[in-house]
Amino acid sequence: MHELIGNMHMHTPYSDGESYHADIAAEALAAGLDFIIVTDHNIWVDGLEGYYEKDGKRLLLLVGEEVHNVRRQPQASHFLVYGAEQEMASYAPDPQALSDATNAAGAIGFLAHPHENDLPYFNDPNYGWHDWEIDGFTGLEIWNYMSSFKSRLADALNGMRWKSGINANITAVYHAFNPEKVITAPEPATLALWDVLLGMGKRITAVGNSDAHATPMSLGPIQRIIFPYEFLFRAVNTHILAPNPLTGDLVTDKRMIFHALGRGNSWVGYDMPASTRGFRFTGQGINKGIMGDDIRLDAGATLQISVPQRTHIRLIRHGQVVAEEPSGTNLTHIPIEPGAYRVECTIPYHGRERGWIYSNPIYLR
Ligand SMILES: [Zn+2]
Numbered sequence: 609m610h611e612l613i614g615n616m617h618m619h620t621p622y623s624d625g626e627s628y629h630a631d632i633a634a635e636a637l638a639a640g641l642d643f644i645i646v647t648d649h650n651i652w653v654d655g656l657e658g659y660y661e662k663d664g665k666r667l668l669l670l671v672g673e674e675v676h677n678v679r680r681q682p683q684a685s686h687f688l689v690y691g692a693e694q695e696m697a698s699y700a701p702d703p704q705a706l707s708d709a710t711n712a713a714g715a716i717g718f719l720a721h722p723h724e725n726d727l728p729y730f731n732d733p734n735y736g737w738h739d740w741e742i743d744g745f746t747g748l749e750i751w752n753y754m755s756s757f758k759s760r761l762a763d764a765l766n767g768m769r770w771k772s773g774i775n776a777n778i779t780a781v782y783h784a785f786n787p788e789k790v791i792t793a794p795e796p797a798t799l800a801l802w803d804v805l806l807g808m809g810k811r812i813t814a815v816g817n818s819d820a821h822a823t824p825m826s827l828g829p830i831q832r833i834i835f836p837y838e839f840l841f842r843a844v845n846t847h848i849l850a851p852n853p854l855t856g857d858l859v860t861d862k863r864m865i866f867h868a869l870g871r872g873n874s875w876v877g878y879d880m881p882a883s884t885r886g887f888r889f890t891g892q893g894i895n896k897g898i899m900g901d902d903i904r905l906d907a908g909a910t911l912q913i914s915v916p917q918r919t920h921i922r923l924i925r926h927g928q929v930v931a932e933e934p935s936g937t938n939l940t941h942i943p944i945e946p947g948a949y950r951v952e953c954t955i956p957y958h959g960r961e962r963g964w965i966y967s968n969p970i971y972l973r
């Protein structure tokens with residue numbers, strides 16, 4: 609299998625981002641990514657997909673869309689569509705119709721930043737998912753780095769002892785300059801929801817992204833781009849395992865990436881503390897497989913985890929830790945029950961344990 613590292617949620621001036629596609633691609637190459645998917649709000653920008661190369665390294669830029677109903681207040685329930693090859697914004701008023709149309713187009717759809725906090729000090733409501741009766745979507749964006757930043761800032765502002773505009777600005781500046789110190793893990797509510805859906809027997813695939821805009825921010829006296837694209841491309845990414853490296857043929861490579869993403873042959877990696885490249889989660893029963901695959905459970909079935917660096921490894925089934933290695937690079941487990949088994953790893957960084965790897969499940973049937 610070939611590992612490809614991607615980031616699949618970002619904006620250009622076609623919606624509310626700062627840089628255009630070619631400039632973002634250059635930053636993604638500098639950060640070591642293999643593919644990016646640009647997802648402007650409610651616009652599918654056609655004709656810009658293609659390859660970029662630098663120093664012998666190739667990057668594929670694809671274009672998806674982040675769709676939401678602009679007449680809804682707040683403008684929440686953002687839905688990421690990959691591979692539809694058509695404008696999807698006309699379906700926005702009905703999230704179920706949007707998800708159904710995504711599936712009908714042969715595409716995949718994810719609930720973006722499903723849980724985030726309101727930021728009343730800065731007049732920013734939460735844009736989490738609000739239309740929970742939805743069904744049939746591919747998966748959840750379990751970790752969105754910019755949304756994590758907003759939620760941690762909201763926590764800090766809610767916990768302020770002396771509430772004032774000045775203190776709020778100081779707190780915001782501290783957070784903006786030190787995101788890696790305040791961001792620790794995906795939202796617990798999103799992970800809990802994922803476990804519940806998996807426990808119901810659903811196939812739910814996780815992705816992790818930057819949501820990069822590179823917007824210049826003014827916080828009191830300080831004005832600068834606080835989250836450049838390249839910085840965010842070194843943070844939360846999605847690593848896929850594909851049968852081949854990029855071939856240079858757009859149709860072939862696109863199909864390969866979307867297949868792995870939709871199936872969940874992938875994990876969410878927080879590559880800032882240390883690169884998660886090289887992580888593997890495999891299973892062997894009557895047949896063999898990797899994360900995202902179905903394996904037929906028999907008495908000799910085993911699950912194997914291999915991590916590129918010593919870390920705290922947890923194997924989780926429907927919200928329960930079924931095996932654990934507090935400090936190691938490998939974990940083997942013999943499962944006795946069917947279900948969805950996923951891996952979480954944490955790693956110390958800036959004085960705290962941080963979420964590092966969140967694998968998609970192996971489905972033991
Ligand atoms: Zn969004």
Ligand SMILES: [Zn+2]
Nearest residue numbers: 617618674819
């Ligand atoms: Zn976005």
